[in-house]
Amino acid sequence: MAWGDFKISYSRINAYLFCPHKYKLIYINNLYVPVNADISFGHTIHKTLEKYHSSEGKTLEELFDAYDDNWQNDGFVSAQQSYEYYLRGKTMLENYFLSFSQSPTKILYTEKSFDANIGKYRFIGIIDRIDEYPDGTHEVMDYKTHAKVWEQDRVDKDLQLSFYAYACRNVFGFNPDKISVYFLSENIKIYTQRSQIQIEEALNAALSAAENITAENFEPDTSKCVLCDFKFKCKYSAAADGQ
Numbered sequence: 001m002a003w004g005d006f007k008i009s010y011s012r013i014n015a016y017l018f019c020p021h022k023y024k025l026i027y028i029n030n031l032y033v034p035v036n037a038d039i040s041f042g043h044t045i046h047k048t049l050e051k052y053h054s055s056e057g058k059t060l061e062e063l064f065d066a067y068d069d070n071w072q073n074d075g076f077v078s079a080q081q082s083y084e085y086y087l088r089g090k091t092m093l094e095n096y097f098l099s100f101s102q103s104p105t106k107i108l109y110t111e112k113s114f115d116a117n118i119g120k121y122r123f124i125g126i127i128d129r130i131d132e133y134p135d136g137t138h139e140v141m142d143y144k145t146h147a148k149v150w151e152q153d154r155v156d157k158d159l160q161l162s163f164y165a166y167a168c169r170n171v172f173g174f175n176p177d178k179i180s181v182y183f184l185s186e187n188i189k190i191y192t193q194r195s196q197i198q199i200e201e202a203l204n205a206a207l208s209a210a211e212n213i214t215a216e217n218f219e220p221d222t223s224k225c226v227l228c229d230f231k232f233k234c235k236y237s238a239a240a241d242g243q
């Protein structure tokens, strides 16, 4: 396999850290995870907010129009389930709109892509939103659309946010004064910070994953099979027995 144009991303690192063989199935064998209701709904909400803010939408009606325009009707098991998600999204967006209307921040970027270097590797990613406060400070935000709100400890240790912090400092040239995960289903933001040590740990994890991937080290980790999307398709699966 040629690795000349190899790029790493948070999703790739995450797949590799979960199970090296899972990485191989997705990124080398092109065995994609089937779209389900949660994945589809997540795409819809991200797209809706991107379009709404990039077109400088001002009203709730415009937000709902963006929602209808970007609705992705894939992965639902029935029309009823699709409708229930649709209504959930409307409530979510209405709450988002009420909070955003009172926010003092200016949105600088939505779905902002970056291309950074980590060691000899290119690292690419997309940041959901970057805001600027009236005092010139910045907030970097990651949207989540699933129902469960994470504990503070999980937000504090999240690898993706460490890469966001790295990209802000090294690509966009500012320090993220606030880093948040916005759980849209509950309209709750959880704030965190990243120290230089945490960023370096994240970079080391990325470098280590990149070195192992390019060395084609795809040893299966069967301790994860029970949680894996490929548990019924993977020849190494320890979770398919008895199914």
Ligand code: SF4
Pocket: 018, 019, 020, 021, 022, 025, 220, 221, 222, 224, 225, 226, 228, 229, 230, 231, 232, 234, 235, 236, 237, 238
């Ligand atoms: S089923 Fe198990 S071994 Fe196969 S990719 Fe998933 S976690 Fe890895």
